[in-house]
Amino acid sequence: MTIISFPEFLTHISDTLLPRLEHLQVEIADAGKCCDLKSISFEGGHVPDYSLEVVQDLYMLRYYGGYLCEYRTIYEEVLKFLKTPIHVRSLGAGSGVDLAALYFEVRERRIPLGIINWYGYDLVKWSNRITFPGLSARYRECSVAKIDHFSPEVNVILFPKSISEFDDETFNALLVALHKSRFKSEKVVVASSARAQSRSLNLDIRRFQQVADVFTEHHDYRSEDESDKFWRFRHENTAWASIYAGFSLPDAVVEFLKNLAERCPSRIRKGRPCMDDCDLALSRWPILKAKAVRYQIMRLER
Numbered sequence: 001m002t003i004i005s006f007p008e009f010l011t012h013i014s015d016t017l018l019p020r021l022e023h024l025q026v027e028i029a030d031a032g033k034c035c036d037l038k039s040i041s042f043e044g045g046h047v048p049d050y051s052l053e054v055v056q057d058l059y060m061l062r063y064y065g066g067y068l069c070e071y072r073t074i075y076e077e078v079l080k081f082l083k084t085p086i087h088v089r090s091l092g093a094g095s096g097v098d099l100a101a102l103y104f105e106v107r108e109r110r111i112p113l114g115i116i117n118w119y120g121y122d123l124v125k126w127s128n129r130i131t132f133p134g135l136s137a138r139y140r141e142c143s144v145a146k147i148d149h150f151s152p153e154v155n156v157i158l159f160p161k162s163i164s165e166f167d168d169e170t171f172n173a174l175l176v177a178l179h180k181s182r183f184k185s186e187k188v189v190v191a192s193s194a195r196a197q198s199r200s201l202n203l204d205i206r207r208f209q210q211v212a213d214v215f216t217e218h219h220d221y222r223s224e225d226e227s228d229k230f231w232r233f234r235h236e237n238t239a240w241a242s243i244y245a246g247f248s249l250p251d252a253v254v255e256f257l258k259n260l261a262e263r264c265p266s267r268i269r270k271g272r273p274c275m276d277d278c279d280l281a282l283s284r285w286p287i288l289k290a291k292a293v294r295y296q297i298m299r300l301e302r
């Protein structure tokens with residue numbers, strides 16, 4: 001693991017999250033209650049309506065920091081393996097967290113930004129999609145089922161916490177598109193950041209194997225990596241801040257998430273929570289440790 005220390009990383013995280021916090025606080029004040037937030041679940045098996053801005057806000061505040069670091073560990077492996085320009089397709093890209101991870105890894109390694117060509121697909125147009133000056137990055141608002149084939153130069157296919165969010169029809173269409181593509185790179189990386197809960201993890205792994213099989217069985221790639229294995233941190237309680245210097249979430253974000261139930265305007269008015277499950281459903285710590293990391297990677301070569 002490499003250590004960086006440039007304040008830009010910290011600034012990027014606060015600049016991304018503080019407007020989200022402000023927006024969510026206004027929404028909660030306008031609604032006068034937090035009931036709608038209680039039913040938003042990001043646990044494996046639940047697919048929330050990401051087109052709602054409050055859903056995006058809550059997701060970003062809880063997960064952005066942790067996923068940014070996790071995707072950096074993935075791109076670290078990608079960049080060690082591929083020395084050439086990288087042409088990424090991020091499938092289910094959301095706000096572009098993995099683009100930010102790639103940007104910081106490239107900067108860390110003092111690689112020219114010009115090597116990056118990143119294309120993110122998502123059904124939803126997330127507000128405040130991440131961009132960086134001087135970076136070739138494009139977002140496309142459409143289902144991955146609409147991809148007919150991948151361009152020959154594509155050499156990184158990433159599923160950032162998305163592989164099991166696609167319905168079966170979409171996933172099968174994607175397999176067809178991968179099958180009919182003509183990949184010309186000698187080296188290709190396919191990676192997926194999986195869910196930690198065992199039921200979702202199993203589905204993530206099964207789907208990843210199907211994707212890997214297209215490359216090994218149809219496109220003549222081979223790999224030392226095993227498609228049913230995933231990477232995790234040996235010391236799961238390691239704080240991201242001790243791995244990536246400059247990583248920190250703004251105090252205001254941590255405090256807000258930890259104490260969300262107590263900030264509910266209805267609770268403040270009544271002096272008590274409306275329901276017994278309010279505390280459990282609302283107040284959560286954001287990800288600050290490498291605990292939930294489970295990612296799969298196939299470094300493929302011809």
Ligand SMILES: C[S@@+](CC[C@H](N)C(=O)[O-])C[C@H]1O[C@@H](n2cnc3c(N)ncnc32)[C@H](O)[C@@H]1O
Nearest residue numbers: 092093094122123124143144160161162165170
């Ligand atoms: C858990 S979110 C992950 C977002 C982002 N990659 C991240 O790491 O924060 C899953 C994303 O997959 C997207 N998604 C679900 N089905 C999709 C489809 N058929 N085509 C494209 N994106 C899809 C959702 O809109 C959502 O943004």
